[in-house]
Amino acid sequence: MTLEPRSRPAPRPREIVASLSATHVSNGLIAFIFSASGPVAIILAAGLQGGLSHSDLASWIFAAFVINGALSIGLSIAYRTPLAFFWTIPGTVLVGHSLTHLSFEEVIGAFIATGILLLVLGLTGLVRRIMDQLPMPIVMAMVAGVFLSFGLDWITAFQDGVWIAAPMTAAFLVLSFSPVAGRFLPPMIGVLIVGVAAVALQGATAEQGELASEATGLASLLVSPNLYVPAFSLGALLELVIPLAITVLAAQNAQGVAILEANGHRAPVNTITTACGATSLVTAPFGCVSTCLTGPSNAIISSGGEPKTQYVAAIVLACLAICFGLLAPLFIDLMLSTPPAFIATLAGLALLRVLQTAFQTAFGQRFSLGALITFMVTVADVGILNIGAPFWGLVFGYLTSLILERHDLVERKD
Numbered sequence: 001m002t003l004e005p006r007s008r009p010a011p012r013p014r015e016i017v018a019s020l021s022a023t024h025v026s027n028g029l030i031a032f033i034f035s036a037s038g039p040v041a042i043i044l045a046a047g048l049q050g051g052l053s054h055s056d057l058a059s060w061i062f063a064a065f066v067i068n069g070a071l072s073i074g075l076s077i078a079y080r081t082p083l084a085f086f087w088t089i090p091g092t093v094l095v096g097h098s099l100t101h102l103s104f105e106e107v108i109g110a111f112i113a114t115g116i117l118l119l120v121l122g123l124t125g126l127v128r129r130i131m132d133q134l135p136m137p138i139v140m141a142m143v144a145g146v147f148l149s150f151g152l153d154w155i156t157a158f159q160d161g162v163w164i165a166a167p168m169t170a171a172f173l174v175l176s177f178s179p180v181a182g183r184f185l186p187p188m189i190g191v192l193i194v195g196v197a198a199v200a201l202q203g204a205t206a207e208q209g210e211l212a213s214e215a216t217g218l219a220s221l222l223v224s225p226n227l228y229v230p231a232f233s234l235g236a237l238l239e240l241v242i243p244l245a246i247t248v249l250a251a252q253n254a255q256g257v258a259i260l261e262a263n264g265h266r267a268p269v270n271t272i273t274t275a276c277g278a279t280s281l282v283t284a285p286f287g288c289v290s291t292c293l294t295g296p297s298n299a300i301i302s303s304g305g306e307p308k309t310q311y312v313a314a315i316v317l318a319c320l321a322i323c324f325g326l327l328a329p330l331f332i333d334l335m336l337s338t339p340p341a342f343i344a345t346l347a348g349l350a351l352l353r354v355l356q357t358a359f360q361t362a363f364g365q366r367f368s369l370g371a372l373i374t375f376m377v378t379v380a381d382v383g384i385l386n387i388g389a390p391f392w393g394l395v396f397g398y399l400t401s402l403i404l405e406r407h408d409l410v411e412r413k414d
Contacts, residue, residue: 002125002213004268010077019312023305026189028316030350031084031300035190035317036065036324036331037343039089046092050099050107056287058328059226061290065325071279071291072318075272081265082314083272084256084297085279086321090390091289098240101145104287105231110240112230114290117245122274127249135408138397139258141362141371142390146255146295146379147355154348161341163202168195168345180391186304191349195342221330243385246272248276248292250389255295262357263302267293296347299354366408395405 011019042060047057068085075083121127157165171194175187249340253276257267272293279291301313324331363369374397381389401408 001331002123003271003274004079006079008080008260011080016077016312016315018100019061019306019309020316021305021309021312022189023186024301024309024313026192027304027310027317027350028313028320030188030192030346031297031313031317032320032324033343034300034347034350035045035086035294035297035321037338037347039086039092042089042092043087046096046099049096050104052104052287054101055226056104058223060287060289061328062225062325063221063283063286065321065328067279067283067286067288067325068291069321069325071275071304072321073315075275075310076314076318079268079271080308080311081260081267082298082301082310083260083267084294084301084314084317085275085291086294086297087283087289088244088247088252088292091244091292094243095289098236102233102236102239103231105228105367106233106236107240108228108284108287109230109232110236110244111284111288111290112281113155113232113237113241114244114248115277115284117241117277118248118273118280118290119277120274121245121249122270122277125270127269127273130249134394134398135367135370135401136258136261137362137364137367137371137403138374138394139254140262140358141374141397142378142393143255143258143295143353144358144362145375145393146251146390147299147351147358148379149345150296150344150351151355153344154352155342155346160344161339163341164195164198164341165345167198168235168342170194172349187302188265188346188350191346197344199339199342221327223326223328227285228287230284242289246391248290249273250394252292252396255390256293256298258293259299259354260302263310264307265302279311285402295350302351303350303353367397367401367405369405370397373397373400 043060043064044057047060052060064087068087071085072083075081075085098110116213154165154169168191171190172187175185175190253269253272257269257272260267276291277295283289283291297317298314302310303315305313362368362375376392376393378390379398380394382392383389384392
């Protein structure tokens, strides 16, 4: 067994409660709002593309939030580290395409096979050896490329909803500029309050299209998850298993691990991979795509507060996620009625410091050319062989450094 040992015993409930702070609560809440907005819309879009029913979508979202939320609580407490698990977003996009010519049962069979592959990689320790070979500047360049869109969406929000984006940004600047005010009211809590007030004063609602009308067809507010019998076909396994595993390891887990380590946390890579595999085996029969260590949510919950108690923010996020999964129909409708400018500004401001750190790490000193290639390939967002751009960014960036920056690789080994 290659699972990383815990450095300290798990905290008792009294210690967890005592470690709860306004910053941890705000970061957990912001991370939850982010996870329950755009990423859920991607699930709905992929499901509708593949002809899934309302019941199928509700079951998928139940597993994505409730089961992964329970995993997040367990591992965050066990390792005293903020470890938030959800589902692979690039993998969801891939699945949406596959559902146009594969049955849902065949896709679920591929989910199970992917879970087994991840479990083997984690238990054998191969994943740690693979990830240790990737220079941090190249990994963080991939992170910067993925997160850049969130920053750009915040800027675009001024065009689409200036009366929402402007006061939220002003609140962030004021509370960040004044350390005294920031201690009494964390910047992101102030941004959230101002944003809700701006939406309420304007009576703004998002344009509701096909996703909203489909979501309102659910008969009950409390979800009733389905259990599916998987079907294993060679076509589905060849099409999905390797690409899904790559999206989990390279496009998602690599982000999450890089972000946590950049914020001072030692991420247990083997345990994370093993947990993703084992949990994927549990979520798959409910119709949910593979589990992963999320990048953006972990960035938010580890962006403020005392580092040694940031795991509490992960617990806050996970508890909210479990409630969301149990009441999926209600919360999906509320999310779809939220103005896009609100979510874009909230996520952009929450990830602003993380994006800054990613750029500083990527283009600081060594591997700068490889990091640049990684960044450009990731931002271009052109997939090859049904594999997303973040993976190819890592590949081409590493090859660039291997050929043209060998001196940096030699110095790194020394």
